Amino acid sequence: MNTVLQVISAAAALASVVLGIWLGRKWAPPGSRVNAKPVLWGMTAAAAVLLGLGAYLGLVWAPPEREMGEVYRIIYVHVPAMWMSMLALTINFVCCVTYLFKTSWKTDALAESTGEVGLVFGAYGLVLGSIWGKPTWGTYWDWDPRLTAMAIMLVTYVAYMALRRFVEDPEKRAVWSSVVGIISGVNMPIVWFSVKWWRSLHQVQSTPKTVDPDMTLALRVNAWAALILLTLFLLHRYRIALATREAEVALPEALPTDAPGPHSSRTSEVA
Amino acid sequence: MSTALYLSTLLAQVGSGRLQGGWEYIWASYAIAWGSLSLYALSLWIRRPKADAASKE
Numbered sequence: 001m002n003t004v005l006q007v008i009s010a011a012a013a014l015a016s017v018v019l020g021i022w023l024g025r026k027w028a029p030p031g032s033r034v035n036a037k038p039v040l041w042g043m044t045a046a047a048a049v050l051l052g053l054g055a056y057l058g059l060v061w062a063p064p065e066r067e068m069g070e071v072y073r074i075i076y077v078h079v080p081a082m083w084m085s086m087l088a089l090t091i092n093f094v095c096c097v098t099y100l101f102k103t104s105w106k107t108d109a110l111a112e113s114t115g116e117v118g119l120v121f122g123a124y125g126l127v128l129g130s131i132w133g134k135p136t137w138g139t140y141w142d143w144d145p146r147l148t149a150m151a152i153m154l155v156t157y158v159a160y161m162a163l164r165r166f167v168e169d170p171e172k173r174a175v176w177s178s179v180v181g182i183i184s185g186v187n188m189p190i191v192w193f194s195v196k197w198w199r200s201l202h203q204v205q206s207t208p209k210t211v212d213p214d215m216t217l218a219l220r221v222n223a224w225a226a227l228i229l230l231t232l233f234l235l236h237r238y239r240i241a242l243a244t245r246e247a248e249v250a251l252p253e254a255l256p257t258d259a260p261g262p263h264s265s266r267t268s269e270v271a
Numbered sequence: 272m273s274t275a276l277y278l279s280t281l282l283a284q285v286g287s288g289r290l291q292g293g294w295e296y297i298w299a300s301y302a303i304a305w306g307s308l309s310l311y312a313l314s315l316w317i318r319r320p321k322a323d324a325a326s327k328e
Contacts, residue, residue: 030320055301064289071293077304117311124307128300135293229308236315243320
């Protein structure tokens with residue numbers, strides 16, 4: 001039963017990722033006539049079922065931890081949130097580097113989407129970690145290397161999103177935010193390896209290899225559920241970003257032709 | 272008698288070496304996680320491209 005649930009949840013999540021990539025290419029661009037509703041509802045239903053199953057496994061089925069007792073059950077929402085944040089921000093880093101080599105509004109839109117979604121997962125994941133710290137460490141916050149590195153990284157992504165809001169010129173915004181995204185991304189390996197490099201109060205990374213086998217199923221199901229949610233969020237946010245970008249780059253062409261515009265060379269197509 | 276009472280109280284405070292209770296922290300964490308995900312999903316729905324909203328009217 002354990003293996004069956006792991007295989008089903010993994011298959012559902014990986015199928016959702018593949019469908020998400022397909023919808024990102026076919027449905028997300030403005031003007032698309034692809035009817036994505038059945039697929040989107042299917043993915044949403046899969047995420048809801050896995051979230052419900054994950055909550056049952058994490059809150060009821062999994063045994064208490066030897067020293068932390070029941071409190072450790074926060075792991076099943078905290079760890080998937082952090083994994084999804086790191087995954088989204090890694091994609092953001094790749095998009096930022098790619099944009100500087102090959103400019104594309106789609107790459108810029110994906111960078112914007114991953115930055116925002118990664119920030120959401122990372123922010124609430126950090127709050128959950130802080131709540132977990134109170135009963136186990138005796139404090140909500142400690143300037144421990146892992147916590148500090150994660151907090152700094154999130155602040156840099158807040159700056160990244162703020163920069164995107166403040167710069168009106170889409171081209172300058174894309175270039176500048178790519179540079180900031182790369183600088184922010186440099187912090188990611190520091191966050192990941194901080195628990196290994198320094199004597200950190202934070203425990204080592206919780207993965208199926210480092211937790212008790214009885215906790216693996218609940219952790220995996222919750223992580224797969226979070227992956228489907230991440231895919232759905234990225235897909236919808238990417239679609240919004242593409243629509244916004246198209247409106248921005250199309251606008252100068254609507255201006256009178258005698259009005260000198262610095263962006264007259266832009267195309268109205270999201271390329 | 273008082274010594275025995277003191278010792279039993281002391282041992283009760285030491286406990287079993289495992290954190291007891293803490294469900295309030297767990298519920299708070301799950302509520303924040305699901306609340307955050309729901310609010311973000313709502314924000315995406317509100318910001319959806321105008322063509323979607325127009326096609327439903």
